[in-house]
Amino acid sequence: MQLTTFLPLALSALGLVNGAPLEKPANWKATAWGIDCSPGGCIYRFNITGAQTENTPAFSTHCEGTTPNATVCDLKNITAMVQPAGTPNWTVTVQHRWSIPEPEYNSLQEYWQSGSANVTETAESFTIVPASLYGVA
Ligand SMILES: *[C@@H]1O[C@H](CO)[C@@H](O)[C@H](O)[C@H]1NC(C)=O
Ligand SMILES: *[C@@H]1O[C@H](CO)[C@@H](O)[C@H](O)[C@H]1NC(C)=O
Numbered sequence: 342m343q344l345t346t347f348l349p350l351a352l353s354a355l356g357l358v359n360g361a362p363l364e365k366p367a368n369w370k371a372t373a374w375g376i377d378c379s380p381g382g383c384i385y386r387f388n389i390t391g392a393q394t395e396n397t398p399a400f401s402t403h404c405e406g407t408t409p410n411a412t413v414c415d416l417k418n419i420t421a422m423v424q425p426a427g428t429p430n431w432t433v434t435v436q437h438r439w440s441i442p443e444p445e446y447n448s449l450q451e452y453w454q455s456g457s458a459n460v461t462e463t464a465e466s467f468t469i470v471p472a473s474l475y476g477v478a
């Protein structure tokens with residue numbers, strides 16, 4: 342398990358600086374959700390998939406970590422964060438990052454998307470509606 346940090350979640354601020362929303366994203370589907378709490382903390386797990394769209398690559402991975410910090414999922418460019426939202430609810434935030442080569446500029450264009458959902462402990466699946474897609478040169 343590897344801890345990491347989220348990119349700034351200030352979507353609108355980022356948009357003003359150097360990002361631009363490109364399209365309406367597809368919803369992400371989470372399955373096999375579960376969370377177990379002990380005095381040492383709460384361990385969550387879920388699988389998440391995102392369908393391919395015109396501008397976003399598809400992904401499918403398993404995420405597992407301890408609340409409340411961000412943790413990288415099996416696919417390293419998916420990051421998950423689960424935070425308490427009043428027992429028995431949790432706020433699950435997921436971020437997807439990827440890059441696309443820009444040969445004419447000899448560089449990589451980086452993109453990221455994130456979204457969150459409020460989930461009950463006993464839910465089995467849930468949907469995340471990711472915020473608009475952002476590209477950062
Ligand atoms: C969740 O993902 C793991 C690892 O990719 C896989 O082995 C498992 O079958 C998946 N479970 C469900 C319910 O999709
Ligand atoms: C969560 O992150 C904070 C700040 O980086 C750190 O102090 C804390 O130990 C972390 N908690 C866990 C459970 O890793």
Ligand SMILES: *[C@@H]1O[C@H](CO)[C@@H](O)[C@H](O)[C@H]1NC(C)=O
Pocket residue numbers: 426427428429430459461
């Ligand atoms: C938990 O979520 C459910 C469904 O959204 C809501 O009805 C309930 O009020 C929430 N409970 C708390 C303690 O926030």
Ligand SMILES: *[C@@H]1O[C@H](CO)[C@@H](O)[C@H](O)[C@H]1NC(C)=O
Pocket residue numbers: 398399400416418438439440
């Ligand atoms: C990140 O995830 C995508 C799926 O969206 C995958 O195609 C790509 O190879 C992954 N790695 C990087 C570094 O983008």
Ligand SMILES: *[C@@H]1O[C@H](CO)[C@@H](O)[C@H](O)[C@H]1NC(C)=O
Pocket residue numbers: 426432457458459
């Ligand atoms: C989740 O619940 C919190 C607190 O009730 C709320 O501020 C937030 O907007 C909700 N998020 C989603 C994605 O519904």
